[in-house]
Amino acid sequence: MHPPLTFHMHPMCAEIIEQFLDHPIGKFFGECTELKVKLDRCFQVGVSSFVKRKANFGQSKKLRERLQVLRKEAAENGQ
16 A cells, blocks of 8 residues: 555655556556556655654754743843
């Protein structure tokens, strides 16, 4: 199974999705096996980049909070 083949959700995979959708019946006879493998790889790249983005966001949020604490301490000590 794969996620819905929508272009707005997977813009990187648009070319492969178009090719895959051009063969609606061929998939039952093995014509799209190669395309399916390419599509799966493309989805994996998309998912891994999403996971990395989410991890980076979490790290940046922690850093931002730590910087706010340091700024607050510096402002209190400076006065």
